[in-house]
Amino acid sequence: MHIIAVINQKGGVGKTTTTVNLGAALARLGKQVLLLDLDPQANLSLHLDRRPELEEATMTQLLVEDRPLAELIRPTGTKGLWVVAADTSLGGVEQVLANRIGRETILREAFESYRAEPRFDYVLIDCPPSLGVLSANALCAAGEVLIPMQTEYFSLQGMAKLTEVIQLVKRRLNPAIEIGCVLPCMVDLRTRLTGEVLDNIGTYFGDRLARAFIRSNVKLAEAPSFGATIFDHAPDSNGASDYWDFACEFLVRHGEQVAPERLEEARDAASAAAAAAVAAAREEARESAKARETGPSAGSGPTAEAGGEPATAAGEA
């Protein structure tokens, strides 16, 4: 069982969208997948059309009342995709647990004592946009983190803090935790800045930067209001294609075989063209950075769109 914390303390970067749609793609690829909603906003639960307030089976019961995980898992509309929902009561949990010894490891212990069916291949934890007790529980339970990131000028800001927290958890509470993968989300291929930021993210994270990326796609933004995954809401959209592509890469990164016809499904002409466009944008950004360093006309390059020197954000490393 791989447990993955989907985390970035920056808000609105695509954590919930990624948790839902990566999970749905993995389930469609034949995996048993559990999603945990660890965010008091309960966006993941609503996205999957759960009404946790009617069920009283939420993450709050697990974290505060020590209810076993097995009692809280519910099916979703996708075969093989399961969820433990959240409701707004999760917002009070940090305070309730404030004086409890071992409060960061409650979720990990819940997994250690989980003996029920189904046996999950992958668990994806949707974290809140903060680094408090809820996120700490995710980091202590997880073997790896998945960091969704927007390709904006300031997107690397805060990464020093996040990697510091992950290192601290690794040293003190969970030696197994690793940064698994960084996924660019809401990528806009029309701006030059995208290539520059992708290049900076690549410099910072190396091969942990995913090859796949998620383009900005209105269907992804619409899907939550229908309580549906992108594969049910708009199976022919770029959003579905991109998350399918990423799910295949994700499986390969976990040492799994993906049938060639599945990979082909993932790489339709549109996403191949998009990948080429990003590669070109990154190359162009590298060339213009080189020109700035060496040429006499340094600073007069066409990167004014970035509003400054992109290396500054990466410099947090």
Ligand SMILES: Nc1ncnc2c1ncn2[C@@H]1O[C@H](COP(=O)(O)OP(=O)(O)OP(=O)(O)O)[C@@H](O)[C@H]1O
């Ligand atoms: N690729 C995309 N294209 C267009 N819209 C997107 C895309 N990904 C996510 N969105 C939309 O952007 C908003 C933020 O996404 P999401 O809720 O996944 O981010 P988040 O990181 O979970 O936010 P929070 O930090 O508040 O939990 C949502 O309205 C979502 O529908």
Ligand SMILES: [Mg+2]
């Ligand atoms: Mg969210």
